[in-house]
Amino acid sequence: MLISTFQFNTTFFWHELLRPSSAFLGGLWRTVYISVIAQLLAVIVGLVVALARRSTLRILRGVAGAYVWVLRGTPLLVQLVIIYDGLAATDIYRFQDVTVLGVTVLASVQAAILTLALNESAYMSEIIRAGLAAVDAGQHEAALSIGMTPAQAMRYVVVPQALRFVIPPLGNDFNAMMKSTSVLSVIGVPELFFITQEISSSTFHTFEIFMDAALYYLALTTIWAFIQTWLEARIDRSWGIERAQRSWWASLRERFQDPKTLAIGRR
Amino acid sequence: MASFSSPSPASSVDDTGLVVHASEIHKSFASQEVLKGVSLDVVRGEVVVLIGPSGSGKTTFLRCINHFEVPNSGVMQVNGHLIGTKLDRQGKRVEASAREVATQRAEIGFVFQHFNLFPNRTALENVMLGPIKVQKMPKEKARTVAIDQLTKVGLANKIDRYPAQLSGGQKQRVAIARSLAMNPALMLFDEPTSALDPEVIGEVLSVIRDLANEGMTMVIVSHEIGFAREVADRVAMFDDGQIVEIGTPQQVFDNPTQARTKAFLSKVL
Ligand SMILES: Nc1ncnc2c1ncn2[C@@H]1O[C@H](COP(=O)(O)OP(=O)(O)O)[C@@H](O)[C@H]1O
Numbered sequence A: 001m002l003i004s005t006f007q008f009n010t011t012f013f014w015h016e017l018l019r020p021s022s023a024f025l026g027g028l029w030r031t032v033y034i035s036v037i038a039q040l041l042a043v044i045v046g047l048v049v050a051l052a053r054r055s056t057l058r059i060l061r062g063v064a065g066a067y068v069w070v071l072r073g074t075p076l077l078v079q080l081v082i083i084y085d086g087l088a089a090t091d092i093y094r095f096q097d098v099t100v101l102g103v104t105v106l107a108s109v110q111a112a113i114l115t116l117a118l119n120e121s122a123y124m125s126e127i128i129r130a131g132l133a134a135v136d137a138g139q140h141e142a143a144l145s146i147g148m149t150p151a152q153a154m155r156y157v158v159v160p161q162a163l164r165f166v167i168p169p170l171g172n173d174f175n176a177m178m179k180s181t182s183v184l185s186v187i188g189v190p191e192l193f194f195i196t197q198e199i200s201s202s203t204f205h206t207f208e209i210f211m212d213a214a215l216y217y218l219a220l221t222t223i224w225a226f227i228q229t230w231l232e233a234r235i236d237r238s239w240g241i242e243r244a245q246r247s248w249w250a251s252l253r254e255r256f257q258d259p260k261t262l263a264i265g266r267r
Numbered sequence B: 001m002a003s004f005s006s007p008s009p010a011s012s013v014d015d016t017g018l019v020v021h022a023s024e025i026h027k028s029f030a031s032q033e034v035l036k037g038v039s040l041d042v043v044r045g046e047v048v049v050l051i052g053p054s055g056s057g058k059t060t061f062l063r064c065i066n067h068f069e070v071p072n073s074g075v076m077q078v079n080g081h082l083i084g085t086k087l088d089r090q091g092k093r094v095e096a097s098a099r100e101v102a103t104q105r106a107e108i109g110f111v112f113q114h115f116n117l118f119p120n121r122t123a124l125e126n127v128m129l130g131p132i133k134v135q136k137m138p139k140e141k142a143r144t145v146a147i148d149q150l151t152k153v154g155l156a157n158k159i160d161r162y163p164a165q166l167s168g169g170q171k172q173r174v175a176i177a178r179s180l181a182m183n184p185a186l187m188l189f190d191e192p193t194s195a196l197d198p199e200v201i202g203e204v205l206s207v208i209r210d211l212a213n214e215g216m217t218m219v220i221v222s223h224e225i226g227f228a229r230e231v232a233d234r235v236a237m238f239d240d241g242q243i244v245e246i247g248t249p250q251q252v253f254d255n256p257t258q259a260r261t262k263a264f265l266s267k268v269l
């Protein structure tokens, strides 16, 4: 005899989905801004590391290479615990809550942004390095031929062109970044996953609330996919390349169906 | 030909009238010696066309003129500067900084076989970039300069096109305008028409011909013998890293003295 014990509290599910508690929204918001800030920092640090790896100075190349090697060769989770708990335990550095302009940034959030940014910068440096390498060598020479210094050639000619090759993999990394914020719960960052766990243990509606969380993560990555598609089309247009007119829906479906454009299980 | 006296100590413009003074240029890549002592003087207003078989070192020599390649030995003086070098405070000749090399290069236009236009910039932006970033010209002024140059190469109606929207001949003309906008004292062309479809070669050659008529000093690598005959003051025949014959187009094309020149011409004519 099989009696269904499936109990799905539909009311709770819909309520938290459509009228999420302020705690839930706060978690969602932290997930978003931590991802965005960490990604932006990662792009800047990644560019510096990528340029260092192309440097004529061997020491600089070596240091940058070691940086990438270590950060890509160790788990994000381990890096996170070392930076937040490890540094504090050895009294090297203890993150403190800080208030700037009336906004309090939690110690754990600072550590989270720092760690995600460092971790991602190693991946970004490789992406940027590949992007720079994809720009035709003739472009650099053309810039030099009109009297630019190598630094000007890099800044005004090579880097802007590398963007076109960098945006697609960067977008995939940002998708992964938003999802990997869920590991931040181990150092107590009150982001979406952490809040969901709390709601789950206080209400016992584990299935419902995690389904809600999953839908919100999905919404974030989907919105990002739209932005990325728009960005790529915009860059193409700025090169005078018109893409075949496709519906948003078609390009979105393509993005999620093409395994190459998804960063699956990278972290 | 003006004779060459030792390099003027200051980096002022040489008054011998020589725009290029190359003497005994040697260049090797790894163990391969690509230039085996090339000497060439180009006076102001002169057009020299370099011919010769593929791999004979024409491109490498051209690239030595604007310091894209650094010779292993020899003297390369352009516009009165020993390119890539400067005098330090004690008057000793030392390697120039990247910025100083760039300043020397700004006076030398270089037109590439494959155009190398900036694909993310319109024709106008391609031409404006040098004046704005290198000469620090105000945008409005640079725009005027760029439109003038594009008009000169016959592209006044294409200034807002991206390279992807231009034909090969149009791209090469934008590339020429981009170099001219820097107001160079010397233009170098490396096979400017060999990547073009036959039907558009003429429009590019005609732009170069106009430049020759205006008195622009040019060194042109080209296999267009008819064109060379028309615009060249002198033709230099390269073979195996050396200039084996040099003279007026009549001398080199009609009465070549070297067997290697004859053999080469029989293939391209
Ligand atoms: N950057 C380089 N590294 C190694 N070999 C080169 C390089 N550039 C040119 N060469 C070699 O030098 C020789 C002369 O080349 P090049 O100057 O391009 O001749 P040309 O323009 O007359 O065809 C060729 O054998 C070529 O392979």
Ligand SMILES: [Mg+2]
Pocket (backbone or CB within 6 Å): B058, B059, B060, B191
């Ligand atoms: Mg060549």
